[in-house]
Amino acid sequence: MARHLITTTINGDEVEFACQPGQTLLEVLRTELGMNGTKNGCGSGDCGSCTVIVNDRPINACLVLGVELEGAQVETIEGMADGTELHPLQQKFLDHAALQCGICTPGILNMAKAFLAKNPDPTESEVRFGLAGNLCRCTGYDKIVRAVLDAAQEMRAPK
Amino acid sequence: MADLKYESPTTTEAAVALLAAGGEMARVFAGGTDLLVQMHEEMIEPTLLVDIKSIKETREITFEADYVRIGAAVTGAELGENDKLVAMWPGVVEAVELIGSYQVQGRATIAGNLCNASPAADSVPAMIAAGASVCIAGPTGTHEIPVEQMAVSPGKTSLAQGEFVTSILLPNRPSNAGDAYLRFIPRTEMDIAVVGVGVSIELNADGTCASARLSLGAVSATAQLVKAASGILVGNKLDDTVLEALASAASDACSPIDDKRGTIEFRTKVAGVLACRATKIAWQRAEKN
Ligand SMILES: Cc1cc2nc3c(=O)[nH]c(=O)nc-3n(C[C@H](O)[C@H](O)[C@H](O)COP(=O)(O)OP(=O)(O)OC[C@H]3O[C@@H](n4cnc5c(N)ncnc54)[C@H](O)[C@@H]3O)c2cc1C
Ligand code: FES
Numbered sequence A: 001m002a003r004h005l006i007t008t009t010i011n012g013d014e015v016e017f018a019c020q021p022g023q024t025l026l027e028v029l030r031t032e033l034g035m036n037g038t039k040n041g042c043g044s045g046d047c048g049s050c051t052v053i054v055n056d057r058p059i060n061a062c063l064v065l066g067v068e069l070e071g072a073q074v075e076t077i078e079g080m081a082d083g084t085e086l087h088p089l090q091q092k093f094l095d096h097a098a099l100q101c102g103i104c105t106p107g108i109l110n111m112a113k114a115f116l117a118k119n120p121d122p123t124e125s126e127v128r129f130g131l132a133g134n135l136c137r138c139t140g141y142d143k144i145v146r147a148v149l150d151a152a153q154e155m156r157a158p159k
Numbered sequence B: 001m002a003d004l005k006y007e008s009p010t011t012t013e014a015a016v017a018l019l020a021a022g023g024e025m026a027r028v029f030a031g032g033t034d035l036l037v038q039m040h041e042e043m044i045e046p047t048l049l050v051d052i053k054s055i056k057e058t059r060e061i062t063f064e065a066d067y068v069r070i071g072a073a074v075t076g077a078e079l080g081e082n083d084k085l086v087a088m089w090p091g092v093v094e095a096v097e098l099i100g101s102y103q104v105q106g107r108a109t110i111a112g113n114l115c116n117a118s119p120a121a122d123s124v125p126a127m128i129a130a131g132a133s134v135c136i137a138g139p140t141g142t143h144e145i146p147v148e149q150m151a152v153s154p155g156k157t158s159l160a161q162g163e164f165v166t167s168i169l170l171p172n173r174p175s176n177a178g179d180a181y182l183r184f185i186p187r188t189e190m191d192i193a194v195v196g197v198g199v200s201i202e203l204n205a206d207g208t209c210a211s212a213r214l215s216l217g218a219v220s221a222t223a224q225l226v227k228a229a230s231g232i233l234v235g236n237k238l239d240d241t242v243l244e245a246l247a248s249a250a251s252d253a254c255s256p257i258d259d260k261r262g263t264i265e266f267r268t269k270v271a272g273v274l275a276c277r278a279t280k281i282a283w284q285r286a287e288k289n
């Protein structure tokens, strides 16, 4: 079967990969590229654990094909921290203990990052709607919402 | 998925040729939020995906003399960001924005919502109420049909082999007109409509109804235009007698399924209630325009 050769940018680096027509971005990341930070919870768009940012939009990596990504800009959890410097969202998730098993966390962090880029000063209810596509079966969401609101405040503060 | 092929043509003609040659097992691929789920669940095993997103005209929203043209690959997120469209057809946009999460919005298209032919597709009753039409390209050329003629039964469209939707046309809305969409779901987000109602209203200068279109989703095999609604509303103001008649007309139009998410009785009753609520919202919007 024909494999497609795709050139794309992942976390700022140009990456070339070969994939089969039916392979999702989620499969490409995890199996072709060995980037396991993006999690597979359902494979059908329901849980949000595979959320990555493609061309500035949050999407479910399980519902995008690798072959679609020629020339695209992809951001995954592996690129969220700046070296050893955690992103404010990552730091606030630690501070608020907004994760337990951690499976939902990469997807929620990416969704929250994309959401705050559009809405830097959200209400609690806006954050909850913003994260409606991300399921967490451990935390009960409250700590996640608080961490996102706290990070938003810090990210708004003049440096 | 062993013999799956992927093509990304850049012209409508090339897409039609690929689809026509691909036969029964070729599928148009837009946002993939239905298609990839169905492939993941092995409900379908297509042999060819024709990605229409590289065809320039499918990516554009254009305001033309008599209508707004929404390309078949325009995403829900892009629709919601188009202020002019939101002002013109708030009901259509609010229906589209109910589809899935932000992640799904970044991919899902209204043409895909329509062509997936689910009776519960949220944007479809809103488009029917708006009087939208569908532009179709195929081996014999292009033609247009009203949105309500696309789905023929759950999961089946009236498209012939080789045909696909290139864009959807929403008529330019007259002044004193407004639209709205409401749905009932058991949760508050991320769920499938148990009843969906789209309404579009145009008012006369004296505040009576000049024209009205009401459409119901999820209560019959395909979304439907409730023709009786127009007769009840036109020439009248929105008083209790009119609302009561409207609720009965909506309930009478229902032939729903019975499942754990909503019984026949519940869906029939809720259709009437939501028809009135959506009509009131559309009416208020019309008064402000
Ligand atoms: C988590 C989740 C939540 C969802 N929630 C909702 C919801 O609340 N309400 C709702 O209505 N839907 C919902 N959906 C379903 C889906 O997102 C919508 O139906 C969406 O609009 C489909 O658009 P698409 O571009 O992704 O279509 P695709 O998946 O690309 O295509 C869908 C079908 O239409 C065909 N098709 C697509 N475009 C064309 C075209 N231009 N011409 C001819 N055929 C075409 C395809 O071949 C396929 O059969 C949800 C899906 C997910 C995964
Ligand atoms: S794995 Fe993609 S949404 Fe669940």
Ligand code: FES
Pocket (backbone or CB within 6 Å): A098, A099, A100, A101, A102, A103, A104, A105, A135, A136, A137, A138, A139
């Ligand atoms: S921390 Fe376990 S699913 Fe969210």
